[in-house]
Amino acid sequence: MSATQTDPTTADPTPAAGPRLKRPTRSSDLLVTALAVVVALVIGGVLIALADQRTRSAAGYFFQWPFDTFTYGAEAAWHGYVALFQGAIFNPRTAANGTLVGYLGPLSETLTNATPLILGGLSVGLAFRAGLFNIGGQGQIVLGAIFGGYVGFAWDLPPVLHLLVAVLAAALGGALWGGLVGWLKARTGAHEVITTIMLNYVATALLAYLLSVKWFQAPPFGQAISRPVDKSAQLPPLLGSTMRVHAGLILALLAAWAVWWLLERSVLGFRLKAVGANQFASRTAGMDVGRSIIVVMVVAGALAGLAGACQAVGTNTQITQDIDAGIGFDAITVALLGRAKPGGIVWAGLLFGALHAGGVQLQSVTGTPIDLVQVIQSLIVLFIAAPAVVRAIFRIKASGAGVGQALAKGWNG
Amino acid sequence: MRLSTKIMAGLGVLTLAATAAGCGKPASSGDSGGSGSSSSKSISACMVLDTGGVDDHSFNQASWAGLQAASKANSSIKSSYVSSNSQNDYTPNLTTETNKGCDTVIAVGGLMSDAVKKVAKANPKQHYAEIDSSSSGSNVYGLQYNTAQGGFLGGYLAAGMSKTGTVATYGGLNIPPVTIYMDGFWEGVQYYNKQKNKSVKVLGWDETKPKAGTFAQSFTDQNKGKAITQAFEQQGADVVFPVAGGTGLGSGAAAEASGGKLMLIWVDTDGCESASQYCKYFLSSVTKGLTKSTQEYAEAAAKGSFPSGNYVGTLKNGGTGLAPYHDWESKIPSDLQSEIKQVASGIEDGSITITSQSQPTS
Numbered sequence: 058m059s060a061t062q063t064d065p066t067t068a069d070p071t072p073a074a075g076p077r078l079k080r081p082t083r084s085s086d087l088l089v090t091a092l093a094v095v096v097a098l099v100i101g102g103v104l105i106a107l108a109d110q111r112t113r114s115a116a117g118y119f120f121q122w123p124f125d126t127f128t129y130g131a132e133a134a135w136h137g138y139v140a141l142f143q144g145a146i147f148n149p150r151t152a153a154n155g156t157l158v159g160y161l162g163p164l165s166e167t168l169t170n171a172t173p174l175i176l177g178g179l180s181v182g183l184a185f186r187a188g189l190f191n192i193g194g195q196g197q198i199v200l201g202a203i204f205g206g207y208v209g210f211a212w213d214l215p216p217v218l219h220l221l222v223a224v225l226a227a228a229l230g231g232a233l234w235g236g237l238v239g240w241l242k243a244r245t246g247a248h249e250v251i252t253t254i255m256l257n258y259v260a261t262a263l264l265a266y267l268l269s270v271k272w273f274q275a276p277p278f279g280q281a282i283s284r285p286v287d288k289s290a291q292l293p294p295l296l297g298s299t300m301r302v303h304a305g306l307i308l309a310l311l312a313a314w315a316v317w318w319l320l321e322r323s324v325l326g327f328r329l330k331a332v333g334a335n336q337f338a339s340r341t342a343g344m345d346v347g348r349s350i351i352v353v354m355v356v357a358g359a360l361a362g363l364a365g366a367c368q369a370v371g372t373n374t375q376i377t378q379d380i381d382a383g384i385g386f387d388a389i390t391v392a393l394l395g396r397a398k399p400g401g402i403v404w405a406g407l408l409f410g411a412l413h414a415g416g417v418q419l420q421s422v423t424g425t426p427i428d429l430v431q432v433i434q435s436l437i438v439l440f441i442a443a444p445a446v447v448r449a450i451f452r453i454k455a456s457g458a459g460v461g462q463a464l465a466k467g468w469n470g
Numbered sequence: 471m472r473l474s475t476k477i478m479a480g481l482g483v484l485t486l487a488a489t490a491a492g493c494g495k496p497a498s499s500g501d502s503g504g505s506g507s508s509s510s511k512s513i514s515a516c517m518v519l520d521t522g523g524v525d526d527h528s529f530n531q532a533s534w535a536g537l538q539a540a541s542k543a544n545s546s547i548k549s550s551y552v553s554s555n556s557q558n559d560y561t562p563n564l565t566t567e568t569n570k571g572c573d574t575v576i577a578v579g580g581l582m583s584d585a586v587k588k589v590a591k592a593n594p595k596q597h598y599a600e601i602d603s604s605s606s607g608s609n610v611y612g613l614q615y616n617t618a619q620g621g622f623l624g625g626y627l628a629a630g631m632s633k634t635g636t637v638a639t640y641g642g643l644n645i646p647p648v649t650i651y652m653d654g655f656w657e658g659v660q661y662y663n664k665q666k667n668k669s670v671k672v673l674g675w676d677e678t679k680p681k682a683g684t685f686a687q688s689f690t691d692q693n694k695g696k697a698i699t700q701a702f703e704q705q706g707a708d709v710v711f712p713v714a715g716g717t718g719l720g721s722g723a724a725a726e727a728s729g730g731k732l733m734l735i736w737v738d739t740d741g742c743e744s745a746s747q748y749c750k751y752f753l754s755s756v757t758k759g760l761t762k763s764t765q766e767y768a769e770a771a772a773k774g775s776f777p778s779g780n781y782v783g784t785l786k787n788g789g790t791g792l793a794p795y796h797d798w799e800s801k802i803p804s805d806l807q808s809e810i811k812q813v814a815s816g817i818e819d820g821s822i823t824i825t826s827q828s829q830p831t832s
Contacts, residue, residue, distance in 0.1 A: 144566070151569055166562055265687075269644045277831065280580040280602075281645040299592065301561060373557055377581050379521060382556030417559065420552045421516075421566040427555055 085453070086396065092447050093440035094408070098138075101433040105137035106130030108425045137423050141430075144418025145411035158299040163414060165300035169372055171410025172302075173198070175309040176364035177388025178406050179316050180235075180357040182397040184249075186320060187353040188333035193238055193253025195385030196260035197231040197358045201365025202380045203264060204230030207273070209286030209370045219289040220370070224308070227366030228359040234260065235358015236351060243347030249354070257385070265378060275375065283376035292371035305367035310403070312360060317399040319356075329353050361385070390438040409434055515540070515768045516572035517551040518563045520579030524553060528689065528715050529760055532739065533578045533601055536764025540772070543765070547772050560585035568593050574771050576764065577601065580647070586610060597776045599767055601760065602647065604830065605780050613763050614830035615783035618654035619817050620756040620790035621711075622824055624735045625658020626813050627753055627792065628709040629670040630806040631733060638673035638707035640684040640698050642714035646828040648685075651713045651737060651756060653677045653826035661813070661822065673702050677826065686717045695720025696727075703732055709753065711735040722748030740793035753802065755793035759783045782830055786818045 106112050112133050115125035143150070145167045151159040158165075177194050184191035205227030214222060234256060241247040267273040268281040275284045292303040320326040331339045332349045340346050368380050391409055395401030416430035440447050447453070517537055519530045530553070537549040550572075552563050560582040567575045568589060577586045580602035587606035590598045598610045605612035628637040639655050641648040652675040659672050674684035686694040695717040699710050703724065708731060712718030718737065722745060725732040736745060736755035745752075763783055770777050783789015792810070795802055816822035 148569075162565075170558070265643065278646055278827070280583075280647070281643070282581055285584065368558070375584055377557045379556045382558040414562070417552070417562045417566050421563070421570055424550065427553065427559075431555075 088453070089444045089447050090394065090396075090441060092451055092453075093444075094437050096440055096447060096450065097433050097436035100436055101429060102134035102138065103130075104429055104432060105419075105423070105425050106133045108429065109133035109423075133423070137419055137425055140419045140422040141412070141415030143415070143422075145415035148418070156299075157297070161296060162300060163418075165296055165302040166414035166417070167407065167411040168302040168306050169410070170413040171406045172305045172309050172371070173364040173367045173382075173384045174387055174391050174409050175403055175406035176305075176312055176360050176367065177384050178391030178395055178402040179309075179312055179399060180231075180360035180364070180392075181388045182392035182395060182399070182402050183316055183320070183329075183360065184353060184357045185392060185397040186333050187329040187349065188336065189242075189249050189350065189353060189357075191235070191238075191253055191354070191357050191361075192250055192389065193235065193256050193358075193385070194361045194364075194388045195381045196253065196257040197234045197361030198365040198368065198381040198385050199257075199260040199264050200230035200234040201227035201362030202230075202369035202376050203267065203365075204362070205366040206283055206286055206369035206376045206380075209290035210284040211272070212290075213287075214289065216289040219287065220292065223286070223290040223370050224292075224363065224366045227369065228362040231362020231365060232355045232359040235361065236355040238358075239351035239354025242354070243350045261378070264376070264380070268376070268378060281378060286370050286374045290370050291374060292367065301372060303367070303371045305363075305371040308363060308367070309406075312363060313399040313403050316360070320399070325352070361388070364388070387434070390434055393438050394441060512546040512548055513573040513772050514548040514550070514571070515574050515576060515771065516567040516570065517549070517576045517578060518560070518567055518582070519551055519553040520581060521554050521556060524551060526715075528738065529601065529758075530578055532758075532760035533576070533764050536761040537576065537768055539761065540765045540768035544769055544772050547768055549768070554582075557581065561589060564589040564598075568596050573597065574599060574768075574776065576767070577603075579603075597771065599777075601764065605778070608778060611767065611777050612780045613767070613783070614780065615758045615760070615763075615789050616650075616824075616829050617756065617758050617783075617790045618650050618657070618824045618826040618829050619785045620758070620792060621651040621654020622658040622661070622817060622822075623785075623792045623810055623814055624651075624711055624754065624756040625655035625660075625672075626662050626810055627658075627802070627806070628655070628711060628733075628735060629659045629662035629668070630809070631753060631802065632670055632707075632709050634706045634708045635669065636671045636673060636706040637709040637711070638684075638699075638702035638705075639711040639713060640674045640686060640695075640702075642686055642689040642717055644680075644683060644685050648713050649675070649680065649683070650826055650828035651711075652683065653828055654756075654824060655711050655735075657824055657826065658813075671706075673705055673707050674698075686714050688717050689715035691717050692720035692723065696724045699724035699732070700727070703728060707732075709733045709735065711737070711756070713737045719745060719748070722751060725751035736793075742793070742796045750797045752796065753798050754795050757791055757793050759789040759791075763789055784818070785814050 112126060112129040115129045119126050144163055146163055148163050151162055180194055181191050205223045208223040208226040238249050238252045238256065241252050242249050268283065273283055275282050292305045294300060295302050295304060295306065320330065328344055328349055331344060332346050336346050364384055368382065369376050387409060391402055391405045394405035412430050412434060416427045419425050420427040515537055517534060522530055524530055524534050534551055541547045541549045552567060554560055554563055564575060564577065564585055574597040577598065577600040583600060583603040583606055586598055586600050590607045590610045594609060596609060599613060600610055601613045603612050604614060637659060639652050641652055656672050656675050656677045659670050663670055676682065684698060686698060688694055695712060695714060699721040702710055710721050710732060712721045721734055725734050725748065733753050734751045736752050738758050740757060741752040741755045742749040763781060767777060785791050813822060
């Protein structure tokens with residue numbers, strides 16, 4: 058609980074001088090983000106304590122002997138976060154085996170979980186920057202997984218080529234699903250929030266159908282699961298077969314770099330951002346707003362499709378009904394936490410990947426439901442979306458609005 | 471500093487709220503003596519659940535109930551579970567439970583068989599069991615259930631009880647763990663027709679046309695279940711067999727609305743226990759012995775002999791079958807009851823063959 062050590066005055070530099078665009082200062086932004094994480098973790102600790110049987114029974118005699126409740130509660134929270142750390146970063150217990158997987162296993166899990174989150178976050182983040190709210194990550198990931206997975210198990214190609222084609226097919230699947238949304242918006246004005254959500258349903262229903270047809274389903278057709286992807290189409294493991302982290306991570310980092318380049322260095326990126334900032338001004342300035350919207354949704358869909366590839370031919374080798382694993386929606390929180398900037402999204406993806414990897418250990422060792430991790434994630438985003446709350450708790454002076462503004466734009470566009 | 475006081479205050483309020491009234495007693499410092507098992511060696515049985523949660527009214531819940539029953543019967547069995555939020559969690563859950571030092575790790579659900587295979591191969595000394603899947607290694611015990619056999623009896627019973635000559639079944643999703651019941655039900659009705667020279671019709675499923683059945687596309691939507699059941703009723707069905715988990719409760723509501731004209735057969739568990747409010751409409755239930763077989767596995771493991779190979783739940787070993795008739799005991803003709811017993815022994819000795827493609831092999 059030493060979060061208050063950060064002196065508010067150092068964290069609140071005077072806003073940048075000059076008649077430039079009014080923007081929240083970078084360091085204040087970072088501080089609010091960090092403090093949001095801290096506050097969410099503190100509340101998470103309280104929830105872990107509440108989920109602890111011993112603490113709850115101690116609370117039964119709170120008025121006779123209140124210290125038990127606090128010591129047990131603090132112990133439970135401490136054990137919980139130790140488990141979270143062990144699952145995500147380093148576990149001395151498994152390291153004692155002396156094997157490589159003992160040392161690096163937890164980190165590998167963190168990176169494995171982070172990979173599709175980064176790609177999905179990039180998808181959502183890129184759309185944010187162009188003023189679009191892409192809630193269709195789920196459908197785009199599912200389509201990517203279907204396309205990539207199908208190429209992976211049905212086509213017979215030489216090793217390296219097979220993987221490349223599978224990954225490209227996944228990107229294509231996502232791009233089709235995203236591009237459809239962009240096209241509908243550009244041509245008919247259909248709101249992307251509505252269309253993406255609806256297409257999510259279509260994608261999951263399509264997958265449910267495919268999992269019941271013989272050319273997609275795995276023999277002996279006893280379960281709703283797809284055929285396994287050929288070895289030649291699987292993203293190769295980075296740290297040997299004992300650990301799950303795979304080449305999708307490299308793909309994700311390359312994609313982050315590519316999105317950064319697109320947004321910061323290319324003409325196309327400038328146009329996308331201009332459309333995101335003000336559609337009407339962009340149109341007046343002679344930009345083709347409709348085309349920009351289609352392009353951004355195609356690229357965003359392709360990025361989500363790559364996340365689907367990581368799911369179907371990387372982390373897993375077979376597709377089931379929940380192949381998207383909630384990543385489509387977690388990606389929104391990742392993009393928000395990363396403030397829709399590629400670098401930020403990478404860090405946010407790593408943080409959420411670590412939380413999820415740790416959550417597995419947390420659940421196993423302390424019996425705390427893994428859903429708690431999701432609560433912590435949601436709290437982080439809640440506090441980031443409402444920076445005024447964090448500022449009020451820590452007495453930081455306001456210096457501009459939070460990421461919520463970018464969000465609101467998605468609804469008005 | 472100010473923050474920590476706020477947090478402490480918040481913690482106090484929350485704990486107060488959580489306990490409603492603080493009037494218990496501190497536990498005696500002796501810590502109640504560690505459950506008194508002492509000398510006998512305890513084993514820890516850890517369960518990795520599939521998605522849906524421990525209270526899914528279906529296979530997660532039934533499997534966990536089996537492990538709990540084992541711990542209750544034998545206090546040296548320490549049971550725990552972790553649940554999976556998605557298929558991404560299978561491998562890490564299995565690995566974490568293995569590293570935790572569990573004596574046996576029980577995987578619930580056939581979807582994680584690939585993950586079990588890999589983890590079991592990497593940990594050859596660890597014992598595993600997997601429900602709804604065949605064994606994938608020498609250290610994996612596979613538990614499967616041929617519920618087509620139970621469904622067959624259900625179909626025969628339905629055909630024998632129908633006054634209108636039309637019975638019906640519907641599923642939650644068109645997936646084999648569901649359609650295996652419907653196959654059995656359909657075959658049971660055909661067998662009845664052949665034996666009795668009757669022509670009882672089956673609505674909602676035809677084993678020879680596996681793309682055309684009636685499915686609610688949900689295991690929870692009761693309104694859908696009610697609507698489907700009432701549609702069947704309008705087409706003349708008077709016995710309905712829902713294979714759709716919680717959706718099937720809608721059939722109970724439809725039976726209630728029909729004023730007793732509609733009879734039901736419940737699925738998976740004895741309906742008079744799991745959905746007792748509709749007990750009076752249940753002719754019987756087609757059961758799947760998840761709880762029993764899980765308990766047996768854990769108890770065998772506690773004795774030090776971990777079973778290996780495959781278990782297939784059949785009529786013979788009680789892994790599937792018909793639940794007691796309960797309220798209908800006196801209303802089902804004794805001829806029909808004894809015929810069902812004969813059919814059951816016919817299935818057991820192989821003189822009646824079931825052709826469903828969904829039956830577990832091995």
